[in-house]
Amino acid sequence: MSQKQRTLKEFVAELKALTDGMMTVEPKEIADLRLGEMEIPAGSYGQYFGTWDIAHGMLRDYSMYTLYPLVVLAEDPEFQPRQMSKIVDALDQAYSNYLRYSGFPKMGALALELRAHLKDNPSREEVVTALRAFTEYTNKLQAWSFHYFPWGLGKYFQYPAERLQAAPPPVADLGATRAHIRSGQRIRITWKPLNITVNATLATKENPELCADLVAALPFTTIQDHAVVTGESMYAWSPFVSTAPIRLRERICDAPIGRIRFSQSTGQKFIVQYGPTTEDLSQPVLGEIDEADAAKLAEVGKAVWESTFESKDLIWMTVELAKVQRPNTARHDATH
Incomplete structure (x- = not known):
């Protein structure tokens, strides 16, 4: 079966609706991940903290350091829309497929559909609009994931006071x-x-x-x-x-x-x-x-x-x- 049964415009509309729905309500994927209620009980020896930890980090890297740079490239006139399809194919799958398995099946399906749409040679404007919408969607997932991650564990990994007192000042940053x-x-x-x-x-x-x-x-x-x-x-x-x-x-x-x-x-x-x-x-x-x-x-x-x-x-x-x-x-x- 084809991975896309609708237009790119309809795909973007769903992304925007999903993102709007997460503005003030925790998405089910995040709640399921932190409570160990994912559809696939991923995690060695019955624990799911490792799954949660790795998925949280990969979602961060996916939204910030993969999808956002793809938006920037898509807006660059030196890159043609047909090229963007190959670039997205090369960079997306490792993230979206693993995250699909680790508690984000909806996002994985949407990523697969996005890649299918990009193969249809859409206009630059359509590519940019779709990538922006998908980036906003994953950013909002990451925001909720960040909030509910158990950062309080950090109290068990404190620097010794003398180490902090002896820390060197920040190094110079050119252009600052x-x-x-x-x-x-x-x-x-x-x-x-x-x-x-x-x-x-x-x-x-x-x-x-x-x-x-x-x-x-x-x-x-x-x-x-x-x-x-x-x-x-x-x-x-x-x-x-x-x-x-x-x-x-x-x-x-x-x-x-x-x-x-x-x-x-x-x-x-x-x-x-x-x-x-x-x-x-x-x-x-x-x-x-x-x-x-x-x-x-x-x-x-x-x-x-x-x-x-x-x-x-x-x-x-x-x-x-x-x-x-x-x-x-x-x-x-x-x-x-």
């Missing part, structure tokens, strides 16, 4: 710069059920295309989670895919409290820094929370840490346009 956002479009960020709201200014002048992509998607509400490596930083998967050119980046460890970043290459994450960080990679600058509101972030960060690492209680972040004008007081920062 400390950003100062003085003017731009205004947004408001609210966390529920914490009932904490902050106002921020987007880097409209510094990264205009990226900010335009964000504004076009507003308002949106998504799960707020905490970084597991970077330090005192929170992120949330955004419900859109941006391939905008980036004109200003900043080292994460150099950023001030209140920095807003956007990571296109790691799931389209909307990131808020609320304290010290150690990661010396540079990320796109999206904006800056008002200095008057920055003090509120510590309370949010603590609650989100508890949510991600222990309780799994859901904290929702809503991002929307704000009517409040930027205060005249500028952020005072000794770092230049």
Whole structure:
């Protein structure tokens, strides 16, 4: 039987419906995986933690480091749609077929159908639309997978205090710069059920295309989670895919409290820094929370840490346009 019985447009419509359905409701695949209720009881000697761990990591790599680069390539005029079919065939199957077996049968079937559609020589616009929709779908699966992964196990793998005190400072990152956002479009960020709201200014002048992509998607509400490596930083998967050119980046460890970043290459994450960080990679600058509101972030960060690492209680972040004008007081920062 053919792997496609419908049009590519109908296929994309289902992807969008599935993604919309996951915005505020945990998908069954994620619940089944974390509870050991998958259709196929994958896992050696009757345990399913290994299955869960590997599937979580592969889903992350699939959505961030396979599908998103495929979107970028599909938009590149140097690559023809017919070439994209071969590229997707080469890169997709190892991920989607294993994940199909490990608790994601629906996603595996959709990936198979996508590859079949791409063999029909669709237009570039159709290829890009389909790959974007599939990337958004897998990003949302990954967001839920990340939230419910048992990160609390990390308390059993702590660095000795003296090791942390002796750690070297971050190495220099070529091209990095400390950003100062003085003017731009205004947004408001609210966390529920914490009932904490902050106002921020987007880097409209510094990264205009990226900010335009964000504004076009507003308002949106998504799960707020905490970084597991970077330090005192929170992120949330955004419900859109941006391939905008980036004109200003900043080292994460150099950023001030209140920095807003956007990571296109790691799931389209909307990131808020609320304290010290150690990661010396540079990320796109999206904006800056008002200095008057920055003090509120510590309370949010603590609650989100508890949510991600222990309780799994859901904290929702809503991002929307704000009517409040930027205060005249500028952020005072000794770092230049």
